[in-house]
Amino acid sequence: MLDVILLGVAALIGLGITGALWPRLPQANVIVYGGSLIVSAVLAGAGLLDQLRPSSGAVAALSLPMGLPWVEVHFRVDLLSGFFAVLLNFAGALISLFALGYGRHDAEPRRVLPFYPAYLGMMNLVLVADDAFAFLLSWETMSIVSWLLVLANHRQEGNARAAFIYLLMASFGTLALLFAFGLLAGAEGGYSFAAMRAGTPDAWAAGFVVILALIGAGSKAGLVPLHVWLPLAHPAAPSHVSALMSGVMTKIAIYGFIRIVFDLVGAPQQWWWGGMIMCVGAISAVLGILYALMERDLKTLLAYSTVENVGIIMIGLGLSLAFRASGVPEYAALPFVAALFHALNHALFKSLLFCSAGAVLTATGVRDLERLGGLIHRMPRTAVVALVGCFAIAGLPPLNGFASEWMMFQAVFTSPSLPQPLLKLIVPLAGVALVLAAALAAACFVRLYGVLFLSRPRTAQAAAASEVEPTMTVAMGLLATLCLCLGALPALAVKLIDPLAAAIVGAGLPSGAGWLFLAPVVGELNSYSGIIVLAVMTGFGLLVVLLAHRLGTSRLRRSAPWDCGFPSSDPATQYSASSFAQPLRRVFATVVFRANETVDMPDPGETRAASFKLGLWDPAWRLIFDPCARLIGFLADRFNAMQFMTIRRYLSLMFAALIVLLFAVAATAQ
C-alpha cells in the first residue's frame, strides 16, 4: 500500500509539473483533472481493499535516504493513515471529477492547474510521513500549495488579505507542531515517530504536547478561536479547491491531532486532556454554527459550518481520550469510531455542498444568498443533490450525518461510567452543546436551502441561471449516493473504522454489530438501522402519496391561486436570508456577537429611503486577534529603531548577546 501511495504522490506531482509547463494546452484541464481523478481513484480503491483485508493491521514501513544529510526520511502506513488515505482519495477522486467540468469556467486556470494535483499529493504525503521532519515538511508544503490556490483569484477584493491571514495562521500552527515534536523527541532528538512512540515523556511535557497539538492541528482544522482564517480562505479559493480544503484538509489536520495525541504521546494519559478537548470542541461546534447562521455568503456559510463539524469530531475524540485515560478502553472505542465516522461523513457532504455552491456560482456568478433564489426550477439536478447534502449535514435520518451524530450521542450517554466528577459534569454539557449545534445546523441548512433553491429569484442573474454540465452533476450525484449509502448502511463505515479503534484506543466496539443494525452498546442502549428507517420512510411516503391519489378527488376546481401571503409580486417581499435568521439572531447573537439592529424609518411624507442596519461583533477578532495585532504593531514600531543603528551599536548588541549566551553555558556547564 505504501509504495502505491508514494507512486501516487509522485504521479500527482508530475501532473502538477505538467500543469505548470503546458497550462495553455487546450487539453491541460482534462489532463490535470482527469489524471488526478485516475490517481485518486486508484489510491482510494487500493486503500479500501487494503483496509478491508482480514490480515489488515500489517504495517508497511520504508525509509528513503532523502532530506537532511544525516537523517533518513521515514514513511509508514498503518490502519489510521490508511483510513484517512481512503477518505482523502475518495473525496479527492470525486472532486477531481467535478473539477473536470468546473475547471473549464476558471478565469485563470494557470493559477490552479499546477497546484491542484500537488495539493492532493502533499495531503497523501502527510498521511504516510513517519518522522517529524517528513511530517512537518509535507504539512507545510500542503499549507503553502493551498495558500497559492487561495491566491488564485487574487484580483478579487479581500482575497489577498484572506491568503495572508491563512499563511500567518498556517505558519503559527506549524510552529506549534514543531514545538510539540521537539518536546516528544526529547533531549536525544529521536525525531522518527518510532522513537517518539517508544519514549515516555514527563507528565507535564506530555500535557504541553497535547496543548500544542491542539493549537497546531486545531488551527488547521478550524477550532474556535483559531478558525478566523477559515471563513476567509476557504471561500476565496476556486470551489473545487474549497471542497478539498474544507472537506478534506481539515480531516488531515484531525489525522495529525490523532497521530500525536493518541499515538505518539503514549502511556502517561491524563483525564484533563479529554476534558479540555471536549470543551474546545463544544465551543467550536456551537459558535461555528451560530456564525454560519448569521452569514449571507454561500461559501463562507459552508466554511463556518466546517468549524461546527470539526468541533463535533473533537468532542468525540476528547471523550474517547477521557475514557482511555480513565482506564475504560471498552467505552473509548464508541466516541472514537463516532468521531472518525463523522469525519468521513463530513468529508463527503461538505465536498458535496461546496461542489453545489460551485455549480451555483458557475450558473449565476453570485455567492450572496440575498441575491439568489428559485434555483430549484432552473437547476433541478443540483437542487436534488444539494438537498441530500443539506439533509445529511443537518443530521436527518436516513442519511450519514444522522448515523454518526447518533453514535456520538450514544457515546455521551455512557459518560456515567467515567470516574472523575468534573468529567461527569463536562460530558453532559458537551452533549448539550452537541444537541444545540445539531438543532442550529438544521435551522441553518433549512435557511440555506430555502433561500437558495426555493422562493422566487431575487435578481436577474438568479433568474437567468441554467443547469450545469453533466460531469459536475454526476460527481455531485456520486457524492450524494455515497452519503445515502453510508446513511442506510452505517455498518459499512463502522466495520472499516472498528479495527482502527482496536489498534488505537485498545478496544473495538463491544458488540460485533451486524450489517443491518448499529448497536454500539448492546443491551444497555439503543440500536439504529439506517436501512430500515429508509425502508419505512420510503414505504410510508409511497403509502401517503398512494392514499392521496386514491382518496383525493380528481374533479377540476378553479380558484384564485394562494399567494403565500405575498400579495405583491416583488421578490424583495419574500423572506430573506437575514430575516430567516432574525429570531435566532435575537436569541443567541445579541449576547455572543452583540448583534444590534438599527431601523431608520423616514417620517410620513419624507421621500428618503428607509434603511435597516445590522451590526455584528466578532469575538474572536475583537477579543484575541485585534489586540494581538495591535501588540505586534506596537512592538514592531519599537524595534524599528534597530533598523537604523550604527555599526558599532550592532556589534555591541551582538557582543552583549554572545556574552549572555556564554554566561548561560558557563552557568549550566558547572
Added chain:
Amino acid sequence: MSPSLLGQLDYSAAHLFSAMVLLGSFAMIYQRRMVGMFNAFAFQAFALAAAAAWQAYIQEAHHLYVTAAMALLLKGLLIPFALRVIVRRLDIHRSIEVVIGIGVTMLVGIGLVALSALLVMPVTAGAAATTREDLALALSVVLIGLLIMISRRNAVTQVIGFMSMENGLILAVIGVAGMPLVVEMSVAFAVLVAFIIFGLFFFRIRERFDSLDVHYLETFRGERR
C-alpha cells in the same frame, strides 16, 4: 633533562606565548594613539608567531612553521607598516576617540578572561592541559578583539580589533594537535581580504568626509541628528 621536566617546559613555554598574545590584546585596549595601537598589534602578532613556532616544535607539526611565518611577516610587519603608511599619507588624526573609558574597558576585559576560563575549563574536562589553557586564552583574545571593535569610534581601530579577533582564532587553531593547514591559510587570507576591503573603505570615507571618524558616516545616513 628528564622527560617530565621537558614536558613541563613544553607546557610552560606554550602558556607563556599564549599569555603574551593576550597581553597584546590588553596593550591594545589602553592605547590612546594610533601608532601605539599599531605597535601593540605588531607585538601581538610576534607573540602569536612565537606561539605557533613553539607549537610546531612540540607537536612536530612542521606546517605550523608556515603559520608562524605568516603571522610574523604579514601581521607583524606588513600590515602595521601599511597601516602606518595609510595614516601618514591620508594625514589622519592620530589620536583615538574612546566610547567607553579605558579603565572600564580594562575591567570588562579582565571579566571576559575570567568568563572564558570559567567556560572552557569545565567544557574541555577530558582534553590535554595545554589545549585547555590555550583555548581559554584564545577565547579571551577573540572576545577582547570584539570589545576593542565596539569601544573605539575610529574605523582604523575597528579594523585592528577585527584582526585581533582573527589572531585569537589562530591561537585556538594552533593549540589543537592535528589541525590541517588549510584552515590557517584560509583564515590568513580572510584577514588579508578584510584588510584590503577596509583599506578601500578608508579611502572612500577619506575622499568624502576628510576624516575617518565613522561618526560622519552616521550623520550622512541621517541616523543621528
